[in-house]
Amino acid sequence: MSETEPWEYTLYIPNDVRAVTVSRRTLRLILTLHGLIGLADTAELLATELVANAVRHTKGPAALRVRWSAGVLRIGAWDADPEPPEPPRELEKLAEAEEGRGLAMVRACSDLWGWQPLTRNGNRGKYVWCELTSAA
Secondary structure: OOOOOOEEEEEEEOOOHHHHHHHHHHHHHHHHHHHHHHHHHHHHHHHHHHHHHHHHOOOEEEEEEEEEEEEEEEEEEEEEOOOOOOOOOOOOOOOOOOOOHHHHHHHHOOEEEEEEEEEEEOEEEEEEEEEEEOOO
């Protein structure tokens, strides 16, 4: 399989803080096997923030979705809470903040990010995503 062929993985996760580590390690393995190790560090940071938010701020199941197409890596987290995510804070205000850094880091480290309402397996929720463009 070449780097130019599109692919997609979805990892369904329980509402458990250990799911953050499982998601991060799974993502690194996926990227390594697809020859995209150069994106792994930033992708891990972004996936960690998205999955941590899904697990921390909701009570139901969640999912990590990773998709590669046309030189763009899209990382997203679905959760069972249909409410929009909190808007990201300004980076300058984060030094003293106890919480709320996650989406600011996602905004700062990704090329594009957003969210949308989403229904999965009969459950209403939302999908928060970000994209990284390959430097290759």
